[in-house]
Amino acid sequence: MHDHRRLGRELGLFDTDPLIGSGLPYWLPDGAIVRHTLEEYIREAESAAGYRHVYSPVLGKRELYEVSGHWAHYSDDMYPPMDLGAEQVVLRPSLCPHHALIYRSRSHSYRELPLRMAELGGMYRSELSGVLGGLTRVRAIHLNDAHIFCTLDQAVDEARAALDLITRAYADLGIRAARHRLSLPGEGGKYVADPNLWRRATALLKEVLDGSGIAYEEAEGEAAFYGPKIDVQIADAAGREATLSTVQIDFHQPERFDLHYIGADGAKHRPVMVHRSIIGSVERAVAHLIEEHGGAFPAWLAPVQLVVLPVAEAQAARAEEVVRRAAARGLRAELAGPEHGSLGARIWAARLVPYQAVIGEREAESDLAAVRLRDGSRPGPLPVGELLHRIGERVAARGTGLWS
Structure with a gap:
């Protein structure tokens, strides 16, 4: 594997500047393409799974985090409050309090549940400078977050469905999980003091893991302050x-925010709140993808998906036409002409691009392209239309395969 801090800068994906500050990377154009494509993938996957997307502010009044419990249990990791007239506002350390308020803003019937609310939103952690590094530990985080408000009987199925989403995303992204951990509370005042809460939530998560057939390890001292987690x-x-x-699985915040729904009996009932993140923070996900693939991203995620290489200047116009046709199909294509060096040098420079189309004299005359794949295979000359169709199919299918 590779160090994403070095490779990400070499590939022009992200960088930092002392005037912006430590732990606050900025995204360069190719990195922004990877990030945007990843975000769109997650939104589409969530929409297909029945999630509705929202936007919420990155600020909240201090009182909000007092209600949620963050101020009592998590304030050491939060930025100091800012005085705005008679109010104090805080950069949010998580999205769940906002989502609880969005749920609370409307009345809900049991017929509406489960209600799946998702957001790819910013949050902020006051990380010490000694632990910051590249994209893995940053101070401004963009989290793929979601909260499911459901009945107690629905909680296990919803949590298990979230695990299934994670498994499918990892397959499409080419990510391997090192292990699954059931994170439990430790000693001290970091955790909400409610033994019944912990016992109920832990039992449900064990049911999720056991029912999914996933091997896992228990780890004390790794839970969220309000509940256990996978x-x-x-x-x-x-x-x-x-x-x-x-x-x-969270029983704490529904209680703190007095959330409820109207049951079949016409009475008020407390929902369960399932928190889940499919890829965690975009920053950490991209850092891991860089290291896992060495910059050779899956074709659907690659900043450039196709590079077109005319052998000589005489084929440049035909190569430019291929680039235009690829762009019209929604593919990210670039031209690498003779002005950038010999054909061999250009092929080497584009070695991380999934697909290369070489246009020589014979190809230009016959609307063909000599196809080279990143893995070294050569499917042979193909009509340009067929090549673009096949690349488009692979990109649309996602996954890690290059050819079929």
Whole structure:
């Protein structure tokens, strides 16, 4: 595996500047393409799974986090309050309090549940400078977050469905989970003091894991302050583990925010809140993808999907036409003409691009392209239309395969 901090800069994906500050990377154009494509993939997957997307502010009044419990249990990791007249506002450390308020803003019947609410939103953690690094530990985080408000009887199925979404996303992205962890509370005042809450939520998560047939390890001291969680662990180039994806069952915040729904009996009932993140933060996900693939991203995620290489200047016009036709099909294509060096040098420079189309004299005359794949295989000369169709099919199918 590779170090994403070095490779990400070499590939022009992201960088930092001291005037912006530590732990605050900016995205360069190719990195922005990867990020945008990843975000769109997640939104489409969530929409297909019945999630509705929302937007919520990155600020909240201090009182909001006092109600949620973040101020009492998590304030050391939050930025200090900002005085705005008679109010104090805080950069949010998580999205769940906002989503609880969105749920609370309308009345709900049991017929509406489960209600799946998703957002890819910003949140902020006051990380110490010594732990910051590249995209893996940052101070401004963009989290693929969602909260499912459901009945107690629905909680296990919803959490299990979230695990299934994670498994499918990892397959499409070419990510391997290092292990699954059931994160439990430890000693001290970091955790909500409600033994019944912990016992009920832990039992449900164990049911989820056991029913999914997933091997897991229990780890004390790794839970969220309000409840246990399933953590999907990944490993970096040095073998260090980090959490990428999570599934949590929460009885605490529905109680704190006095959330309810009207049951079949006409009475008020408390919903269960399932927290889940399919790819965690976009920053950490892209960092891991860089390391896992060495910059050779799956074709659907690659910043450039097709490079067109005219052998000589005489074929440049035909090569430009191929690039235009590819763009019209929604593919990300670039021209690498003779002005960039010999054909061999240009092929080498484009070695991370999934598909290469070489246009020589014979190809230009016959509307063909000599096809080269990133893995070294050569399917042979193909009509340009067929080539673009096949690439389009592979991109639309996602996954890690290059040819079929």
